[in-house]
Amino acid sequence: MxxxxxxxxxxxxxxxxxxxxxxxxxxxxxxxxxxxxxxxxxxxxxxxxAGGIRVQFPAETEIRFSLESIDVFARFADEFGVDPGYTKIGYLYLLAEEQQLRGFEPRIALQRKLGADVRVISPADAQKLVPALRVDDLIAAVWGPQDGMAGxxxxxxxxxxxxxxxxxxxxxxxxxxxxxxxxxxxxxxxxxxxxxxxxxxxxxxxxxxxxxxxxxxxxxxxHPRRRHIFFTEPFPEIPGPVPLTSDVTSGFYFRKDMEQVLLSPGDVEDIGEDFDVPMDWGKVEELVRKAIHRLPIIADARIAGGWAGLRPLTPxxxxxxxxxxxxxxxxxxxxxxxxxxxxxxxxxxxxxxxxxxxxxxxxxxxxxxxxxxxxxxxxxxxxxxxx
Ligand SMILES: Cc1cc2nc3c(=O)[nH]c(=O)nc-3n(C[C@H](O)[C@H](O)[C@H](O)COP(=O)(O)OP(=O)(O)OC[C@H]3O[C@@H](n4cnc5c(N)ncnc54)[C@H](O)[C@@H]3O)c2cc1C
The missing domain is CATH 3.50.50.60 (FAD/NAD(P)-binding domain)
Known part of the structure; x- marks a missing residue:
């Protein structure tokens, strides 16, 4: 050209x-x-x-960015002629310590003030959303039904x-x-x-x-930092849809993606400025440990693949x-x-x-x-x- x-x-x-x-x-x-x-x-x-979309940010400008962007994703197919597969699966944060809840409270108040639907729910209610969850060590969860995903x-x-x-x-x-x-x-x-x-x-x-x-x-x-995402073979034992569920203590998160389960150990790794991002299959061990703690039934699933990418972080x-x-x-x-x-x-x-x-x-x-x-x-x- x-x-x-x-x-x-x-x-x-x-x-x-x-x-x-x-x-x-x-x-x-x-x-x-x-x-x-x-x-x-x-x-x-x-x-x-991973295509995640949430209003659950701590700062007003970012919450406003999310609310506005969610409106765009909802009408994206009409405006752009491409269907991004936007779905409101929700985001669920799992909290195991009082201190975590105290940290979430001011941002939830701000999110709600700005019109976002975000609620603190009990561990039992979190389990109603995702029956496969282990919740006996949780004190609460934060549920954003408005959150979702797109391609x-x-x-x-x-x-x-x-x-x-x-x-x-x-x-x-x-x-x-x-x-x-x-x-x-x-x-x-x-x-x-x-x-x-x-x-x-x-x-x-x-x-x-x-x-x-x-x-x-x-x-x-x-600062580019590496993060891995893995996916299982089709796993009907955890039926969808499943919210993007994040274990705040370990950083582990997962959601259903079609028939598979998408899982991340929540890793943050400096691999320098090498922009070819190699996979570290050693991360599977960390993933499995965190995943089995929160989602015991995942022990029956097989990891089918994964990828790694760089998140461009600021201080x-x-x-x-x-x-x-x-x-x-x-x-x-x-x-x-x-x-x-x-x-x-x-x-x-x-x-x-x-x-x-x-x-x-x-x-x-x-x-x-x-x-x-x-x-x-x-x-x-x-x-x-x-x-
Ligand atoms: C594992 C993982 C999961 C993620 N999950 C989510 C999620 O759920 N939700 C979410 O919102 N975000 C998520 N992110 C973050 C998201 O991917 C990034 O924030 C976003 O894609 C950044 O977009 P960008 O356009 O800035 O960067 P890029 O997509 O990297 O675009 C920058 C482009 O610049 C080009 N470029 C670089 N240098 C030059 C040059 N000298 N000349 C010409 N071109 C150049 C590159 O080739 C590249 O295509 C995730 C990231 C990772 C790694």
Whole structure:
């Protein structure tokens, strides 16, 4: 494909975040948007996501992101012509200690205040939802019936398809190798197949965000951490649907996926910046230990396979969204950890507002790129460089 020589905005990364931003920019009427993806659209960490969607976040902005995104997932098939298989299976958190419950209480109050349906229920009621659970060591559970799941691949395809229809150029197999800079201002990108001049460049590179940030001399605190998910052979002994059930003490979580059970040990592992993510089959032992404790009947199931992916974590577990400190024209939409898929609809909308209108209609200071001490970069800076 021949790359255009200029663009109004270049987006680096064709994961669910970059594709949502591309779609929303085009929807807002921005012309000449170019998205560059080094491999294929959706092949990054988005392809490893479990598809979970929850309102159960601690911060107001994230709860608002969830509520808005849930509305989008519910009408996704109509708006994007791709059925993402959105299902409200609910999220169930299992608590074994008073201290865990105390930690959950303020966020539940906030979630409810914002209109989310989240309730504390008894261990016996948790067992009614998932009869196979062991609950004798639990003190309570937190139940969010509004939570659910959808397909990350379908959602990414939907955003990318509509973005293309609205005029976005999406170039696959196109790695950004350098940023063109002039006096601490980004003026474009260089790729293996040519350069593009652009006044705005968006870093949506997922687990590679820090690497892309270094191209602009930035030290972004986005730390890719490996997580495994395994699946069983068809296991009718645990009939579906089953909520995404998370054992807060051990980090183990599971849900039903068609006929199989999807299970994760909840691992968080630094494997460096090697973006080929190898599986560690030794994790099965940890998984089985945690799983049998909470779900004894799973001892009868056979693990049929699994995968590992990188969650791009930040020190405070909140994403980084906003203008890069000290580098004009460089916008960051990175560090989405374990919730980038579910927050992609709202992220795209507010980033587009920021870039097109000069400021987002929702206060996004929670995600301020300057909060880690590298200097603040607020909406004022953004306002001066839009369009
Ligand atoms: C095991 C696991 C389970 C998860 N479960 C969930 C879940 O249930 N719910 C949820 O919401 N989230 C979940 N997540 C998190 C979710 O996958 C991520 O937060 C989300 O996919 C991030 O999307 P992204 O677009 O930022 O990153 P990516 O999908 O990685 O997209 C970034 C893209 O940038 C490209 N790129 C990188 N460098 C360059 C370059 N120099 N030039 C061009 N292109 C480049 C990459 O190839 C990649 O395709 C999970 C993650 C893992 C690992």
């Amino acid at each position: 021949t790359l255009p020589k200029t663009a109004s905005t270049v987006i680096i990364g064709g994961g669910v975040v970059g594709c949502s931003i591309a779609y929303h920019l085009a929807r807002r009427g921005l012309r000449d948007v170019v998205l560059l993806e080094r491999e294929t659209v959706g092949s990054g960490t988005t392809s490893k996501a 990350p691949a379908e959602v990414t395809t939907g955003f990318a398809r509509r973005a293309r229809e609205l005029g976005v150029t999406i170039a696959e197999g196109m790695a950004v190798t350098a940023l063109a800079m002039s006096n601490r201002r980004v003026t474009g990108v260089r790729t293996s197949q040519g350069a593009i001049a652009a006044p705005i460049v968006v870093n949506a590179a997922g687990p590679a965000a820090a690497r892309v940030g270094r191209l602009a001399g930035l030290d972004l605190p986005v 405070d577990d909140h994403a980084i969204i906003g203008w890069a400190p000290g580098v004009e024209g460089f916008f960051l939409a990175v560090g989405f950890g374990g919730h980038g898929f579910q927050h992609s609809p709202a992220t795209g909308r507010y980033v587009a507002e920021w870039l097109v209108d000069g400021t987002p209609s929702l206060d996004l200071s929670l995600f301020d790129p300057g909060r880690f001490g590298a200097g603040r970069c607020g909406a004022a800076t953004g306002r001066t460089r839009t369009r």
